[in-house]
Amino acid sequence: MGLPNASEDLSSEMEVDAFRRLFPLRYFERHLAESIRPDARPLSRARDTTISMGAVASADGSALAKIGSTTMLAAIKMEVMTPSLESPDEGCVSIDFHMPPICSPLVRPGRPAEAAPVVAKQLSDTISRHELSLVGGKAAWMVYLDIYCLDADGALFDAALLSAVAAFSNLQIPTVSLDDGKIVMLPEEQKEENSEKEPVNKEKRKLTLGGIPFSLTCILHKNYILADPTSEEESIMETLVTVVLDSSNQLVSLYKPGGAVLAYTSAVQDCIALTRQRVKELHQILEEAISGMEID
Amino acid sequence: MAAKPSTTTTAKATYSPIDPTRKTRPPIFSGSDVDWLRPDSRGFHQCRPAFFRTGAVNSASGSAYAEFGNTKVIVSVFGPRESKKAMMYSNIGRLNCNVSHTTFATPIRGQGSDHKDFSSMLHKALEGAIILETFPKTTVDVFALVLESGGSIRFLVKQVDELDTLWFAVGDLPVVISCASVALADAGIMMYDLVASVSVSCLGKNLLIDPVLEEESYQDGSLMIACMPSRYEVTQLTVTGEWSTPHFNEAMQLCLDASAKLGKIMRSCLKEAASDEQE
Numbered sequence: 101m102g103l104p105n106a107s108e109d110l111s112s113e114m115e116v117d118a119f120r121r122l123f124p125l126r127y128f129e130r131h132l133a134e135s136i137r138p139d140a141r142p143l144s145r146a147r148d149t150t151i152s153m154g155a156v157a158s159a160d161g162s163a164l165a166k167i168g169s170t171t172m173l174a175a176i177k178m179e180v181m182t183p184s185l186e187s188p189d190e191g192c193v194s195i196d197f198h199m200p201p202i203c204s205p206l207v208r209p210g211r212p213a214e215a216a217p218v219v220a221k222q223l224s225d226t227i228s229r230h231e232l233s234l235v236g237g238k239a240a241w242m243v244y245l246d247i248y249c250l251d252a253d254g255a256l257f258d259a260a261l262l263s264a265v266a267a268f269s270n271l272q273i274p275t276v277s278l279d280d281g282k283i284v285m286l287p288e289e290q291k292e293e294n295s296e297k298e299p300v301n302k303e304k305r306k307l308t309l310g311g312i313p314f315s316l317t318c319i320l321h322k323n324y325i326l327a328d329p330t331s332e333e334e335s336i337m338e339t340l341v342t343v344v345l346d347s348s349n350q351l352v353s354l355y356k357p358g359g360a361v362l363a364y365t366s367a368v369q370d371c372i373a374l375t376r377q378r379v380k381e382l383h384q385i386l387e388e389a390i391s392g393m394e395i396d
Numbered sequence: 397m398a399a400k401p402s403t404t405t406t407a408k409a410t411y412s413p414i415d416p417t418r419k420t421r422p423p424i425f426s427g428s429d430v431d432w433l434r435p436d437s438r439g440f441h442q443c444r445p446a447f448f449r450t451g452a453v454n455s456a457s458g459s460a461y462a463e464f465g466n467t468k469v470i471v472s473v474f475g476p477r478e479s480k481k482a483m484m485y486s487n488i489g490r491l492n493c494n495v496s497h498t499t500f501a502t503p504i505r506g507q508g509s510d511h512k513d514f515s516s517m518l519h520k521a522l523e524g525a526i527i528l529e530t531f532p533k534t535t536v537d538v539f540a541l542v543l544e545s546g547g548s549i550r551f552l553v554k555q556v557d558e559l560d561t562l563w564f565a566v567g568d569l570p571v572v573i574s575c576a577s578v579a580l581a582d583a584g585i586m587m588y589d590l591v592a593s594v595s596v597s598c599l600g601k602n603l604l605i606d607p608v609l610e611e612e613s614y615q616d617g618s619l620m621i622a623c624m625p626s627r628y629e630v631t632q633l634t635v636t637g638e639w640s641t642p643h644f645n646e647a648m649q650l651c652l653d654a655s656a657k658l659g660k661i662m663r664s665c666l667k668e669a670a671s672d673e674q675e
Contacts, residue, residue, distance in 0.1 A: 157466060158544060159500045169454040173543065175500040179410035200496055201539040202472035204455050209494040209539065242410040246499045248541070250470060251453045276413045284413055331455070 124336045132324050139330065144374055146316065146328035149382065151262065151389040153270045161271030163389075165263035168330065171251040174263035176271050180234065181242040191232020191240035195224045197247045197260060204252040204331070216249075218357075219257050222342070223247070223264060225353060232307075235278060243307075254330040255317045257342055262382060265312050269390055273306065311346030314382045316375040318343075320361040327374050341368065343375040347383055412504060435610050436465060443594070443606040443654055444546070448575065448665040450582040458583020462575035465608065467546035467568050471576045472539050473583040476531035489531035493519040495540045495572055502545050514569055521573045521593065521622040521632040527586040536585055540572045546608045567609060570595045573622050573632075578662050582669070589624035590662050591631055592655035596620075596647040598639060603647050605654055619644070621651040625659035628652075 120127045120138075131138055141147070147168030156162035159175035166172075183190055197220035199213035207213045232241040245267065247260050277284060319326040321337040334340070339359030344352040351372070356363060363371075438444065444465035452461040456472035463469075479490055495514035499505050518540065526536070545568055570593035577591040597607035597615040604611055612618065617637025623630045635644070 156500055156544060158502070162500075171453075173498075175498070177412075177500060177505045179412050179505070181410040196499070198498075200498075200541045201494055201537070202453060202456070202459070202470055202541045205474045205477075208537075209496070244499070244505055248498055248543075250541075251455060253455055274413060 124332075128321075128333070128336055132321070132326075137326065137333075143324060144327045144377075146378055146381070147330075149262070149385055151266045151385055153266060153389050153392070159267075160274065161267045161269075163263050163266030163270050165259050165266055167255055167259045167262070167328065169251050169253045170255055170259045171249070172247055172256075172259040172263035173250055174245065174247045174260075174267035176267050177244045177246075178271075178273060179242045179244065180239050180276075183233070183237065183240040188237035189233040189240070191234075191242060193224075193232075193243045193245060195220060195245045195247070195264075197223060197249070199249045199252065203249040207252075215252075215256055219260055222257055222353075222355065223260060234276070239278075241273070252331060254332075254334050255328050258315045258317050258328065261313060261315050261344070262386075265314070266386060266389060268307055269312075269386065271307050311348050311350060311352075312383070312386070313344050313346050313352050314375075314379040315342055315344040316371070316378040317341070318371045318374060320359070320363055320367060322361070325367060325370055325374065327378070339363075341371045343371050345372070345375050345379050347379065349376055349379065434604065435608060440602055441605050441650060443658070444608075446574075446658060446661050448578050448662055450578060450665065450669045456579075456583070458579050458581070458585070460575050460579035460582055462571055462578070464571050464606070465546050466544055467571050468543040469568065469571050469575045470541050470543060471572065471579040473536060473576075473579045473585065474539070475536040475583075476534035476585075477537070479533065479535040483535075485533070487532050488528040489526075489533075490535040491519060491523055491526060491528065491538065492535050493522065493538045493540075493576075495542070495569075497542045497545070500544070501542050514572065517569060517632070517634075518572055518576060522576060522580070522591060524629075524631040525577065525587045525589060525591045525624055526580065527588065530586040536580075536583075538576050538580065540576060542568050542572065546571075567612065569593070570606075570620060570622070574658060574662060578665060581666050589627050589629075590659055591622050592625055592658040592662060593620065593622035593632075594651045594654040594658060596651055598637065598643060598647065603643070603650060605650055619647045619651065621648070621655060623652065623655050625652075625656040 114122075128138070132143070135143060137143065150166045152164045154162055155164040155173060156175040160178050162173070162175040164171065164173050181192065197216050199207050199216045201207045201209045204213070232243065234240055245264060247263055249256060249260070316327060317329065318341050319329045319333055319337050320339040320341060326333060326337070329340075339361035340355075340357065341363060342355040344354070346352050354368070434440070436444070444467075447463040449461045451459060452470050453459040453472045456474055458473040459471060461468075461470050476489060479486075483490070493515050495518055518538065522538065573591055573593035577587070580587060581590060594606060596619045597604045597611050598617040598619070599611070599615055607615065615637065617635070617639045619639070620632070620634045621630060622632040639647070
């Protein structure tokens with residue numbers, strides 16, 4: 101296996117936990133040689149994923165996504181803004197990704213996590229602008245999407261993107277009308293009656309995402325490709341590749357932010373193939389979460 | 397790109413669409429009007445249903461999630477771990493607390509984030525209960541995140557603008573304190589007892605236990621107790637506003653009774669988690 105004999109011998113004498121702490125890389129490589137990972141997953145298997153919709157009552161749309169123990173809470177609030185002169189018919193999406201100190205021992209209050217701006221940038225590149233106009237040139241929607249990482253255990257971008265798209269599919273845009281040049285919310289009881297105030301957005305109660313983006317992060321290490329890494333794996337083997345595909349399998353984006361391992365084309369293709377499988381899984385999980393909401 | 401507002405407008409340039417016809421509740425009920433219902437139709441001396449669960453955050457040494465009605469809080473405990481380099485030598489342990497709010501915790505985006513005093517209040521409420529001698533030279537970090545603030549949302553959208561005084565209210569602090577002590581127990585930090593915290597609002601002649609934000613906005617006085625129920629010791633007592641002595645005594649007794657009951661709920665949550673682990 102190409103491992104020095106010294107550590108072989110040590111490993112038979114030492115307790116497993118001690119070996120894991122002292123020689124993390126050897127520990128992982130010995131697992132990888134057997135095509136298995138310490139948490140008993142095959143190399144290409146992602147962790148169990150769940151989505152629950154409508155987790156935040158005070159938001160217009162929200163979702164909680166869990167990949168393994170990585171947990172993301174996304175909430176959308178809609179506010180009204182005056183569109184700019186250059187684009188009078190366009191609204192705006194503002195995406196904030198937060199890593200509060202509760203999520204990981206590495207984050208301290210007052211010092212924002214290093215990973216947070218990176219994930220926020222990737223998210224804003226992935227989620228594009230939508231038709232958000234209310235009254236041409238006068239009013240448009242400003243969409244505030246806030247994503248909170250509640251538990252950081254690897255593959256942060258994947259979980260954040262999943263919670264974001266789930267929150268968008270949970271979004272109920274409030275019915276509003278125009279009153280003295282200001283947009284006001286229509287009270288519940290007036291919705292059915294033919295009141296003097298005409299709702300401005302009768303039809304557009306949902307945001308339609310063109311193709312829903314899904315992502316998978318993989319670790320490249322030697323010749324191995326590990327899908328959906330935990331934070332322990334991310335800290336030991338540092339070369340990450342994130343592939344984003346939309347629901348019709350078109351490539352949205354691909355990140356390989358440096359790292360010690362240089363990827364061959366074949367490795368990148370393997371990553372994309374893995375992502376394609378994962379998109380199918382995620383799409384089904386999202387559909388189930390949405391249909392689960394409708395039954396209630 | 398899409399993340400940044402395309403105009404040069406600041407955050408203030410956007411506003412929430414508010415229903416103008418929404419009525420605000422008439423201020424305080426007068427005299428002996430005891431039929432007044434609380435916004436969540438509880439009795440005056442009835443707390444919100446409390447729910448605790450440990451192990452909410454895997455990467456922390458200990459953590460807990462608490463849900464009291466609409467109030468949802470997560471607390472993570474890290475450590476005991478190395479103190480910051482700049483800290484002086486100390487032969488007892490240090491406690492470091494931080495409370496933050498999500499931007500969607502309050503009905504208007506981003507308003508709940510400026511509770512700077514919550515962190516020090518949490519610190520003072522817990523300090524007396526923790527046996528700091530058991531982890532000399534190190535720090536235990538207690539971080540809380542308020543996911544959602546309690547209160548009747550539809551009402552608050554309008555009121556928050558007008559009532560600056562609302563933010564002097566204790567709000568979610570009792571929930572944060574109780575949840576933090578469960579998280580500390582989950583992390584195996586030695587304590588004399590769990591800290592249970594309850595607040596009471598005084599509205600005219602009536603005492604309302606465990607008030608939601610809406611009620612706090614009308615209150616004449618507020619009282620918050622953090623105590624160790626099985627030792628019958630108070631770690632923190634905050635009283636603000638107008639109180640008469642008999643009222644105060646009654647409120648105090650009410651709080652102590654409620655925290656004894658809350659303590660039982662917290663204990664049973666920890667016991668449940670421990671028995672699950674054994675199986």
